[in-house]
Amino acid sequence: MALLQVENLQKCFGNNKVLKGVSFSLEKGQVLAIIGSSGSGKTTLLRCLNFLETPDSGEIIVNGKTLFSAGTKYTDDQIRENRLHFGLVFQNFNLFPQYNVLQNVTLAPSLLNKGTAEELDELGKKLLAQVGLADKLESYPCQLSGGQQQRVAIARALAMHPEILCFDEPTSALDPELTGEVLRVIRSLKGEDSTMIVVTHEMDFARSVADVIIYMADGVIEEIGTPEEVFDNPKSEKTRAFLHGFRESF
Numbered sequence: 001m002a003l004l005q006v007e008n009l010q011k012c013f014g015n016n017k018v019l020k021g022v023s024f025s026l027e028k029g030q031v032l033a034i035i036g037s038s039g040s041g042k043t044t045l046l047r048c049l050n051f052l053e054t055p056d057s058g059e060i061i062v063n064g065k066t067l068f069s070a071g072t073k074y075t076d077d078q079i080r081e082n083r084l085h086f087g088l089v090f091q092n093f094n095l096f097p098q099y100n101v102l103q104n105v106t107l108a109p110s111l112l113n114k115g116t117a118e119e120l121d122e123l124g125k126k127l128l129a130q131v132g133l134a135d136k137l138e139s140y141p142c143q144l145s146g147g148q149q150q151r152v153a154i155a156r157a158l159a160m161h162p163e164i165l166c167f168d169e170p171t172s173a174l175d176p177e178l179t180g181e182v183l184r185v186i187r188s189l190k191g192e193d194s195t196m197i198v199v200t201h202e203m204d205f206a207r208s209v210a211d212v213i214i215y216m217a218d219g220v221i222e223e224i225g226t227p228e229e230v231f232d233n234p235k236s237e238k239t240r241a242f243l244h245g246f247r248e249s250f
């Protein structure tokens, strides 16, 4: 059984139909990379999966359990609970500026009573070591580089043990020399237990890390397949044009 099943998600903002029926599934441990031009609906899709937007129609099913089905009314508590299946790392890090690095990582699990202060400190230190920031526990976000801030944001998302970790262009706010350190961390998370969805313009990264590539265009999945299928033998003319334009611009 797929870990994640997305069925016919649709979302409008006013008259602007941004998602026009998006369906896909993802197995546990797989990495999905979503590519596509600006405005194609990538962020909206991630925000729907994280219950930050409410789709107009469709279903979101995790581990066989329907977390969202359009038309059903959900309480705030249900939405909060459903959101815990997913983690989201934003383009602009969105750390809490008033808290130090360790506190940024432990805040959410401590609010949800996920362990004693000591246990959560241990967890936070372990995760920060995993992203290469063992020496920055007491620093504040403003004292860190963008790449370091993004690595804190990744540790913070991991601290909630999400079943599916989503990244929305995690390196697009970073200088090229800081991009590598963040991509290395994401790459290192790939394994049995972490299922990831990464919206990215880093095509080499997508090709080497992802099991599945989705190319989105105008609110639909224009093409889905393995990296070899999508990058080397795209079926759709639109995908070919997008990839060609992308290569030209670099």
Ligand SMILES: Nc1ncnc2c1ncn2[C@@H]1O[C@H](COP(=O)(O)OP(=O)(O)OP(=O)(O)O)[C@@H](O)[C@H]1O
Pocket (backbone or CB within 6 Å): 013, 016, 018, 036, 037, 038, 039, 040, 041, 042, 043, 044, 045
């Ligand atoms: N909260 C909102 N209210 C109204 N329109 C929105 C909202 N969020 C997104 N849109 C519109 O939805 C469309 C898709 O936006 P989205 O952010 O999902 O695209 P994207 O693929 O992530 O683009 P980019 O690569 O630039 O990040 C755009 O036309 C955008 O203007």
Ligand SMILES: [Mg+2]
Pocket (backbone or CB within 6 Å): 042, 043, 044, 168
């Ligand atoms: Mg976006």
